[in-house]
Amino acid sequence: CVQCRLSLDQTWHPEHFFCTHCGDLFGSDEKDGKPYCSRDFYHLFAPKCSGCGESVRENYLTAANGTWHSECFVCSDCMQPFTDGCFMELDGRPLCVQHFHSRQGTLCGSCKKPITGRCISALDLKFHPEHFVCAFCLRQLSQGIFKEQKGKPYCPACFNKLFVRLKCYSDLTDWQIKILCKEIDVFELENI
Numbered sequence: 001c002v003q004c005r006l007s008l009d010q011t012w013h014p015e016h017f018f019c020t021h022c023g024d025l026f027g028s029d030e031k032d033g034k035p036y037c038s039r040d041f042y043h044l045f046a047p048k049c050s051g052c053g054e055s056v057r058e059n060y061l062t063a064a065n066g067t068w069h070s071e072c073f074v075c076s077d078c079m080q081p082f083t084d085g086c087f088m089e090l091d092g093r094p095l096c097v098q099h100f101h102s103r104q105g106t107l108c109g110s111c112k113k114p115i116t117g118r119c120i121s122a123l124d125l126k127f128h129p130e131h132f133v134c135a136f137c138l139r140q141l142s143q144g145i146f147k148e149q150k151g152k153p154y155c156p157a158c159f160n161k162l163f164v165r166l167k168c169y170s171d172l173t174d175w176q177i178k179i180l181c182k183e184i185d186v187f188e189l190e191n192i
Helices: 038-045 097-104 156-163 174-180
Strands: 005-007 010-012 029-031 034-036 060-063 066-069 088-090 093-095 118-122 125-127 145-149 152-154 181-183 185-188
Touching (some): 029 038, 088 097, 093 097
Antiparallel strands (some): 029 034, 060 066, 118 125, 118 185, 145 152, 145 181
8 A cells, every 4th residue: 555664574554653662653673573763772772881871872892891982981080081092990990090000009109100010018108119218318218117207208317317316316215216117018019
């Protein structure tokens, strides 16, 4: 008949040419032999973007256990795209290298850059070995002993010059000297 339409390899009466879900006219989208308008087809059956939650139609990528619009695949902390193509995953969310190490507590306490090899743990922070230095003379504190003053590390010589008067230093007991001297832990972080 003149009023019938051919779609989905079938002939349809005009009164039956509607979306199974919303009842509007449908295009050429179908699932399990049932017709759908494009809006409902993508809403109901297309994968959802892990970034914005909207349906993914084209130009997408799969990473970090999800499907993403390319413009939605950004660092979960700073919302910047991965311009170098490198990202890290933590708890199912993509992160840039800087924010991954920040969340892991593996940024150097001095230069604020990621630590991936040997590190020194002191003052409740981690340091690249070459960045753990005396706050006054800037010599590397690699011998395992330093003294702390207001959250800063000092080699014993600088600490004594700056903070201990020599005449009263001899009055300190062994346990008071041990309190002033703190040992540092050197260990290897796993390559992340």
